[in-house]
Amino acid sequence: MSATDLHPLGAAPDSGQDDAEQLAFDNFQAGRRKSGPRRLASNYGAAAGLFALSIVAWQVFVTVGGLPEYLLPVPSEVASSLVDDWGNILGPATLATLREVLLGFLIATTLGIGIACVLHLFGPLRRAVYPLLIASQTIPVIVLAPILVVLFGFGILPKLIIVTLICFFPIVVNGLDGLSSVDDDYIRMMRTLDAGRWAIFRRVEFPAALPLIFSGMRVAATFASIGAVFGEWAGSNAGLGYVMLEAEPNLLTARMFSAIIILTVISTLLFGIVSLSQRLIAPWSRQEKAR
């Protein structure tokens, strides 16, 4: 008696086909249990392949087309610029931008979650502030950058303000949505179990909102480096945005591309950190989706 005899769909008409099915099932099971590197490979393998392919295509296109380097540098030139300029130019600039991005993101997260909680707990305040908050988002933050530079100079402060302004909005909106979208049945259940307003917030609403807060943070993570670069463009003497401003008139296109690549890496890293912390802090959010 083989395992296929126990198949809930009954008789085994063709053993060959059944074996194949069993094999597919085993592979499926193995796939579900795949750990670490193998799962990584199956999740991101295709994306990595496509990326590599487009790099090659880019290289071939430029080389065959004979485009001048200042218009579109080949990937190999960008790579050598990354290596050559890292020590004096790109390295320090990356550090400066990274500081703006991380600090700004941290401030935005703290502020965003804090504001969402306060607005949620005090209904009248929410009704007063929330519409203004949304209206404030129609002001293009980019045009604020020069004003902030005039006000606060070339230092890190105007950049932090811009990064914070860009990042905190998705966190507040998602946080408020998460906090107020808890099913009434849970609130009623807690009320019959002696829970006061604070207990309901702490034990039900806040944990329930965490998955949405984290998705707000993921959106914010992709905005953070944009904010930092705009801040640097408006006025600065350090950072990747500044490097790009300097490289442009000198037609150092490869260096500009290098800066862009580093910015992408910073954003992706921040995104990864947020996803990882979600997995650690709110591991239930994935299970909940499955239900």
Next chain:
Amino acid sequence: MSLTGPDEQRVRRPARPATTGPSALAPSGAADSEAPQISVRGVSKRFGAVVALRGVDVSIDRHEKVAILGPSGCGKSTLLQIVAGLLDADVGTVSVAGATAAKDRLACCALMPQRDLLLPWRSALDNASIALENRGVKRRDARERTRPLFQRFGLAKFEQLRPPQLSGGMRQRVSFVRTLMAEKDILLLDEPFGALDSITRAEMQEWLRGAMRDVPKTVLLVTHDVEEALLLADRVVVLCAHPGRVVRELDSRLEEVGSRREIVTSPEFVKLRELALEALE
């Protein structure tokens, strides 16, 4: 009073027996047990144009177990929420252990909802002890106090599991323990097994029947399942819909002892079920 007597005796119990019945098992509060612990008088409730309840009277003695049986939409859950103090009646009075204000009623009842409503970020044990934490008990102490009930109700192995890892029946058990841990004298059960498949439901009915025998509490159960009502309660109040009103009361204390299957197939039970179904028509 004969429990297998003529139908008339089953229907509309004329007077509450003074010495028999579960209420006599409560030795404490002799003066309290005179007055019903839950008293619903002429309660009506409407939601917009829909009359959910009209002139409902129910009274329940201390440690009596009563089921409210009715079709979906007869307002039985509304009645339960009114008793619990989550809603207020439009007309009529509700008194629960002497409390009439909604807020005070809320303080003396524990409600077990139809859905288990377990929090996925808490272990089974922490879910069950949430009422203690809400009252300011430290989490560690709350766990220690809940643990004995987990053992008693066959949940010891599942303490550390999260709700998504538990079966539907197990989740409902945890939910029941959570309701018990509110340490209220009155339990309100809102279709506790309505979300379960019929096999698990039968299993859970048998389990709850045993569990309720062990805990001296006043129980008000709401269900649309005739067997569930007859099995779990001493008295069944039949409600009909549009608008919700009481059409009959049945004494459902069973002489038959044994497994669920034995009880359900006994002539006594079959007769009671017929009476209940007739009332529902």
